Amino acid sequence: MLSRTIARLHKDYVTYRNDGVPFPLESVIAWYVLLALQEQRTIRGNIMEMGVEHGGTAFLGTVALREDEHIDLIDLKKSPRFAKVAERLPTALASRVHFHECSTRAPELAEIAKQLFRFVHIDAGHSKQDVLDDIGRFAGCVAPDGILCLDDVFEIRWPGVTEAIFEAIPSTGLVPFLLVNRKLYLAHKDMAGVYRDMLVAALPEIEVFGNMRHWTEEMLGGVTLIWKQALRTTDLNLLLPSTA
Numbered sequence: 001m002l003s004r005t006i007a008r009l010h011k012d013y014v015t016y017r018n019d020g021v022p023f024p025l026e027s028v029i030a031w032y033v034l035l036a037l038q039e040q041r042t043i044r045g046n047i048m049e050m051g052v053e054h055g056g057t058a059f060l061g062t063v064a065l066r067e068d069e070h071i072d073l074i075d076l077k078k079s080p081r082f083a084k085v086a087e088r089l090p091t092a093l094a095s096r097v098h099f100h101e102c103s104t105r106a107p108e109l110a111e112i113a114k115q116l117f118r119f120v121h122i123d124a125g126h127s128k129q130d131v132l133d134d135i136g137r138f139a140g141c142v143a144p145d146g147i148l149c150l151d152d153v154f155e156i157r158w159p160g161v162t163e164a165i166f167e168a169i170p171s172t173g174l175v176p177f178l179l180v181n182r183k184l185y186l187a188h189k190d191m192a193g194v195y196r197d198m199l200v201a202a203l204p205e206i207e208v209f210g211n212m213r214h215w216t217e218e219m220l221g222g223v224t225l226i227w228k229q230a231l232r233t234t235d236l237n238l239l240l241p242s243t244a
């Protein structure tokens with residue numbers, strides 16, 4: 001059951017990082033659902049994130065790791081708040097959190113840039129050139145059945161992010177399948193439809209939050225599912241009772 005996996009991910013997340021989530025509820029739910037769907041379909045592989053800051057999304061990925069998987073985190077600096085949460089992780093899990101304190105442009109990431117990941121999150125520099133560089137260097141790291149998540153598309157504060165995404169994505173072979181709040185999720189063409197259909201099928205499992213308005217729009221060569229939630233609540237712990 002998907003809702004059981006979602007509840008487990010949330011329980012683990014709040015066990016380690018209990019100071020709230022710095023982004024909208026529906027974004028967090030989307031991560032839980034996508035990571036749970038990957039688990040359900042036994043899509044395996046490591047996870048990578050560029051732009052960690054205090055670890056809001058980094059720990060969402062961390063709690064979804066299987067025992068043979070790790071997460072590569074890249075940021076110019078490790079924030080004390082991130083380090084404090086990382087200290088709470090069990091030793092075995094902490095050893096699979098690989099923090100690279102450097103720029104996404106750093107030569108030392110050359111080996112990582114050759115690898116494939118089941119989930120890649122680009123949320124580092126927010127200028128047009130930053131995003132062009134990050135997509136250019138790391139879009140090829142998305143496994144055939146993996147997901148690329150791009151932060152801050154259509155965000156009014158950083159128009160360069162949107163400009164870069166629309167310029168760079170068409171040559172990556174990736175197409176969008178989900179847009180929730182400011183995050184755009186992409187996959188290789190044949191998998192994008194699979195993820196989209198699974199997400200629609202998953203909607204009843206999260207209806208505890210109210211009715212998720214959803215529809216599709218064509219963009220960037222893909223049919224993108226848009227989730228727009230009319231929330232009854234802001235309480236993510238509603239995810240928990242189904243496993244209790």
Ligand SMILES: C[S@@+](CC[C@H](N)C(=O)[O-])C[C@H]1O[C@@H](n2cnc3c(N)ncnc32)[C@H](O)[C@@H]1O
Nearest residue numbers: 051052053056057075076102103104123124125
């Ligand atoms: C928007 S924050 C990331 C937010 C985080 N994903 C979360 O869930 O809260 C952006 C981060 O990207 C980092 N950053 C900016 N430019 C970078 C670069 N060129 N290489 C690596 N990290 C960078 C910043 O230090 C900052 O911590």
